[in-house]
Amino acid sequence: MSLPTPFIDTRCDGHIHTRFCHHAKGEMEDYVLAAIRKGLAEICFLEHMEAGISYHESTWLTEDDFDLYFLEGKRLRQQYGDRLKIGLGVEVGFNPECAEELLTRLAGRHWDRIGISFHYARMPDHHHHLNLLSRKEENIRRAHDIGPASILDSYFKNLKEAVEVLPGTVLCHLDAALRYLPGLTYSSSHLDQIDVLLEAVKMKGMSAEINTSGLAIRGEPFPSAPLLRRIVAHDIPLVAGSDAHRPEDVGRSFDTLAGFLTSAVSP
Structure with missing residues (x-):
């Protein structure tokens, strides 16, 4: 039986990074101008x-970085606010050992969106955390040696805890863990x-992100069509995100999302 095709607003790109995170390119203004050129609202x-x-x-912002981020965001709203609505949000990576610190930092600012993710896992084999979303050979080798099944167990467990503990508004990266590991099932x-996890997302009134960065990585957005069906079955709203790390990636492949959603919910 088919599920109803869910609505997603492709006029809004809700997941954009900048040079502030130390692994993206371009200033905030470059992304604003790219969005205006592409006709986003x-x-x-x-x-x-x-x-x-x-x-x-370091693949994240310090508090000093966030000060500059908000300062520049305010300037951009003043300059371009009549042409583009500009939100200032955060993708918070959950660390169960530092939940109170994260809560304190989140409470200290007004965020337009709080995305929930889990990028780094503490593993017994190494002093450094394992980057679960990395394509680097060292991280892929470590994940293979530790065992993908147990890592995924931890990933979903921690995402659920993050949803329950943090004041999130959108779930990011449902199935992005170990995304570069061959043959992952x-x-x-x-x-x-x-x-x-999705029941917890629904209970919190959160949305789930459809992330078009997956098209370049595996030929379909994150999350996969079977998992998207589960999201829709839980009646969770969807939001679109490019996960842009370059200005030219803003709104990438948003024109394919309607067709992807239609095919995903069909039997």
Whole structure:
């Protein structure tokens, strides 16, 4: 039986990064201008917040960075607000060891959107956290050696806890963990965990993100069509995000989302 095709507003790109996160290119203004050129009505910057992570490079903003981020965002709203609605949000990476710190930092600012993710996992084999979304060979090797199944168990468990503990408004990266690991599959236990996670998302009144960065990585957006059906079955609203790390990626492939949603919910 078909599910109703859900609505998604492709005039808004709700997941954009900038040079502030240390692994994207371009100033905030470059992304604003790209969105205007592409005819978008709204964007939301969703810059990275992490706490207590040990990793060989910083892929997140400090509080000083966030001060500059908000200062520049305010300037851009004043200059371009009549042409584009500009949101200032955060993609907060959950760390169960630092939940209170994250809550304190989130409470200290007004966010237009709070995206929930889980990028870094503490593993017993190494001093540094494992970057679960990395394409780097070191991270892929470590994940393979530790065991993908147990890592995914931890991933979904921590995402559920993050949804319950943090004041999130949108779930990011439902199925992006170990996305560069060849031959990755989900067990029935993982699917059960996902359903429990989605129930928590629904209870909190959150949305779920359809992230078009997956098209370049695996030929379809994140999350996959089977998981999207589960999201729709839970009656969770959808929002579109490009996960742009370059200005030219703003709104990428949004014109394909309507067709993807229609085919995903069909039997």
